[in-house]
Amino acid sequence: xxxxxxxxxxxxxxxxxxxxxxxxxxxxxxxxxxxxxxxxxxxxxxxxxxxxxxxxxx
Amino acid sequence: xxxxxxxxxxxxxxxxxxxxxxxxxxxxxxxxxxxxxxxxxxxxxxxxxxxxxxxxxxxxxxxxxxxxxxxxxxxxxxxxxxxxxxxxxxxxxxxxxxxxxxxxxxxxxxxxxxxxxxxxxxxxxxxxxxxxxxxxxxxxxxxxxxxxxxxxxxxxxxxxxxxxxxxxxxxxxxxxxxxxxxxxxxxxxxxxxxxxxxxxxxxxxxxxxxxxxxxxxxxxxxxxxxxxxxxxxxxxxxxxxxxxxxxxxxxxxxxxxxxxxxxxxxxxxxxxxxxxxxxxxxxxxxxxxxxxxxxxxxxxxxxxxxxxxxxxxxxxxxxxxxxxxxxxxxxxxxxxxxxxxxxxxxxxxxxxxxxxxxxxxxxxxxxxxxxxxxxxxxxxxxxxxxxxxxxxxxxxxxxxxxxxxxxxxxxxxxxxxxxxxxxxxxxxxxxxxxxxxxxxxxxxx
Numbered sequence: 121x122x123x124x125x126x127x128x129x130x131x132x133x134x135x136x137x138x139x140x141x142x143x144x145x146x147x148x149x150x151x152x153x154x155x156x157x158x159x160x161x162x163x164x165x166x167x168x169x170x171x172x173x174x175x176x177x178x
Numbered sequence: 179x180x181x182x183x184x185x186x187x188x189x190x191x192x193x194x195x196x197x198x199x200x201x202x203x204x205x206x207x208x209x210x211x212x213x214x215x216x217x218x219x220x221x222x223x224x225x226x227x228x229x230x231x232x233x234x235x236x237x238x239x240x241x242x243x244x245x246x247x248x249x250x251x252x253x254x255x256x257x258x259x260x261x262x263x264x265x266x267x268x269x270x271x272x273x274x275x276x277x278x279x280x281x282x283x284x285x286x287x288x289x290x291x292x293x294x295x296x297x298x299x300x301x302x303x304x305x306x307x308x309x310x311x312x313x314x315x316x317x318x319x320x321x322x323x324x325x326x327x328x329x330x331x332x333x334x335x336x337x338x339x340x341x342x343x344x345x346x347x348x349x350x351x352x353x354x355x356x357x358x359x360x361x362x363x364x365x366x367x368x369x370x371x372x373x374x375x376x377x378x379x380x381x382x383x384x385x386x387x388x389x390x391x392x393x394x395x396x397x398x399x400x401x402x403x404x405x406x407x408x409x410x411x412x413x414x415x416x417x418x419x420x421x422x423x424x425x426x427x428x429x430x431x432x433x434x435x436x437x438x439x440x441x442x443x444x445x446x447x448x449x450x451x452x453x454x455x456x457x458x459x460x461x462x463x464x465x466x467x468x469x470x471x472x473x474x475x476x477x478x479x480x481x482x483x484x485x486x487x488x489x490x491x492x493x494x495x496x497x498x499x500x501x502x503x504x505x506x507x508x509x510x511x512x513x514x515x516x517x518x519x520x521x522x523x524x525x526x527x528x529x530x531x532x533x534x535x536x537x538x539x540x541x542x543x544x545x546x547x548x549x550x551x552x553x554x555x556x557x558x559x560x561x562x563x564x565x566x567x568x569x570x571x572x573x574x575x576x577x578x579x580x581x582x583x584x585x586x587x588x589x590x591x592x593x594x595x596x597x598x599x600x601x602x603x604x605x606x607x608x609x610x611x612x613x614x615x616x617x618x619x620x621x622x623x
Contacts, residue, residue, distance in 0.1 A: 121238045123206045124191070127618040128502050129247050131197030132511065132578055139509030142317050144353075145266035145521045146514060146581070147533070163317065165504040 133162065140164060180214055180249055181575035182207050185615035186480055192614060194575045195250035198242075199502065199614055209235045213249070252572075255512065260519060260554070260561035264311040265318055268523035268534040269304055271296045271334055272325035276361050277401055280392040281426060281454045281462050287325030289525065289538030295330040296526035301337040303547040304524040309348050311552075321355045323523075323534055328362040338374050355379065359393075361401065363408040368415045376420060380409050383425035384437020384451065391430060392462065406444070413446060422496060424450040428462035432471045435479040442486070442493045450496030453605055455587055464601055473608040480612040484619065500579075500613035502621065511565070514581030518544070518560030532560055535586030560585065563595040570598050579610045 142163040179194040182202065189207050191200045202210070205227050212219040224232055242248035272295045275287030287293070305320070312318055320341065322334050334356070341352045353376040360380045371378050382405050383389040390400040409423060423446045427434035434451055441449050453472070456463040464472070479495065486492055505511075515521060518532030525537050528548040536542040545552035565571045565582040574580075583606065587599035 121241075123203050123235045124238045124242065125201040127190075127199040127201060127621055129196070129198045131199070131502055131505055132195070133505075133507045135507070139507045139513075141263065141265060141315055141520070143506060143510055144317075145319055145516055146510075147268075147517075147521070147584075160506050160510070161501045161504050162506055162510075 179252065179573070179575055180210060182210055182214075183611045183615075185477065185611050186484060186619070188615065188618075190611075190615055190618065191248075192575060193242075193248045193250055194578065195252055196247045197505075197578060198247040198250075199618060200242075201618060205231060206235050206238070209239060213239070255566045258513065258561055258564045258567070260558045261313075262311070262554070262557075263313040263315060264308060264520055264522055265315040266321075266516070266521040267304060267308050267319070268321045268323050268521070269296070269301060269337070270324055270523060270525045270534060270537055271301065271322050271327045271337070272330040273526050274329050275324060275326045275359070276329060276396060277326070277359050278394050278396055278398070279426075280394070281428060281456060281460075283455065283535065284325065284537070291525075291538055294526050296333060296524075298333050298336050300524075300526060300528045300548060301333055302340050303528060305337060305341045305344065307524075307530075307547040309344055309350060312350065316349060316351055317353060318350050319353045319355070321357065323357050326359055326361070327356050328358050328367060331362070331367065335370065353377075357381070359401075360405045360408040360412065361395075363412050365411070365415065368412045372416060372419055378412070378416070378419075378421045379450075380412060380421065380423045381425070382406065382409055382423050382441065383427075384431070384434065385440045388427075388431045388437055389425075392426075392428065410445060420448070422448045422450045424452065424496070426452055426454050427472075428454040428456075429464060429468060430462060432468050433475065434472070435475040435482070438479055438493075438495060439482060442491055447493045448496075449493055453602070455599070455602070466601070469601065469604050472605060476605075476608045476612050480616055483616060497609040498613045498616050500610075500617045502614075502617045508578075511578040511581055513564050514583070515585065517585050518557050532556060533586060535584070535590070560595065568596045568598060570600070570603070574603070574607070576607045576610045579613075580606050 144160055146160055181192045181194065183190055189202050191202045191210060208219060208223050239248065273288050273291060274293040274295060278286050308318055327334055338354055345351060354374055355377040356371060356375050357379040383393060386402045389402040393401050395401050423441055425437055427437065431437060438449050438451050453464050454462055458465055483495060483498060521533060523531045523534040523537050524547055528546045530544040530547060531537050531542050542556060544556045563585060565577050568582050571577045571582050583598045583602055585595045587602060588595050588597055591599045
């Protein structure tokens with residue numbers, strides 16, 4: 121495409137109905153270091169990536 | 179729903195429902211904006227473009243729509259369900275503080291109650307309560323908060339030791355965090371935190387004049403010098419472990435980007451600065467007339483973030499961190515913080531609240547970890563609220579990144595969990611735009 125450059129497609133993961141719930145809680149008040157949900161990572165995907173990286177390194 | 183926006187001198191387009199992000203040119207922005215709101219884009223705006231070029235853009239847009247990654251239709255969701263599982267706890271280990279910050283939402287750490295520390299037996303019962311209520315969740319979070327947690331550091335250490343002793347037996351893994359004003363943050367505390375605390379949050383507001391204006395000692399003295407000295411030493415000893423220095427900006431420093439950069443210039447590289455939340459009658463409160471000024475500050479900060487990237491002054495700004503590819507699942511994006519459901523706060527008396535923001539409000543006591551009471555009526559009220567139940571959020575492009583915002587703010591400002599605190603919404607959207615733009619740059623490298 122000449123006018124539209126794709127950065128990333130389809131990032132809303134709808135593969136699990138209710139979620140595993142293992143991810144970090146995302147407090148959104150300002151008095152804590154408040155997170156948006158968007159800046160969080162999926163615990164399962166992060167663990168998987170870390171595992172692959174360890175396997176590559178070791 | 180599609181949102182186009184400018185940031186860091188470039189133009190981006192987000193398809194809300196699919197989470198697809200694109201960089202686009204001026205003509206595409208015009209064409210997409212016309213599809214979003216035909217009445218708001220005049221035909222004259224296209225006059226400087228060739229018809230063939232306009233047709234090519236329209237064709238690219240149609241191609242993405244056909245693929246299901248642009249103008250993706252909104253989904254409908256069933257009503258949220260209360261699971262009863264709790265996985266995170268704010269442990270208000272001290273209702274006392276050695277600072278008297280003018281904007282403190284907790285009334286100098288007391289939460290409008292008497293000054294006191296949490297006894298160890300209450301803290302242990304809180305841990306037992308969390309383990310018992312956590313169902314099959316393995317990862318449990320406990321944030322030591324207050325007040326100033328280091329005023330009760332011995333109980334912090336014994337609580338951690340107690341919780342660690344339960345991990346193997348119950349198949350749990352605790353992640354501890356602590357939020358401190360750094361007045362008592364010495365080498366011994368830091369070394370302990372390096373062993374046990376997954377994240378440490380150190381409060382400092384940025385420039386000396388800004389910090390000293392609002393963060394006073396009990397005796398009304400400036401606190402910046404001691405806080406900075408301790409925070410810098412902490413940073414040195416913390417190594418590559420997670421930490422954030424965090425500040426609060428108010429109506430007195432609407433040029434807060436300077437405070438973020440001041441903290442970076444001092445040597446901190448993980449920085450978070452948040453808008454104060456106060457009623458408009460307060461002299462420090464963010465008011466509607468500040469919003470546009472503050473949004474420009476985020477733009478300026480994003481540009482400076484890029485300039486400092488790949489230099490020895492590279493820094494992370496909490497609200498610009500975004501995991502584009504391995505972000506949360508849909509379920510997480512819908513439910514947000516989980517206050518009152520997955521997340522609760524416990525005060526020194528053992529009272530359980532939906533979150534730390536409700537500590538001190540007797541209308542929101544869910545139960546008590548000491549006597550074993552736990553009334554699900556309040557958690558069920560919270561569980562019934564998520565981003566799909568908030569009318570303002572339904573039509574907001576940022577809903578899957580913000581998830582409806584802080585329920586406590588919504589309740590305190592609008593008397594309803596379903597009516598978000600709008601001042602925060604504007605700033606949240608701006609921060610998300612910056613985060614999306616900066617992450618698109620990262621994805622190029």
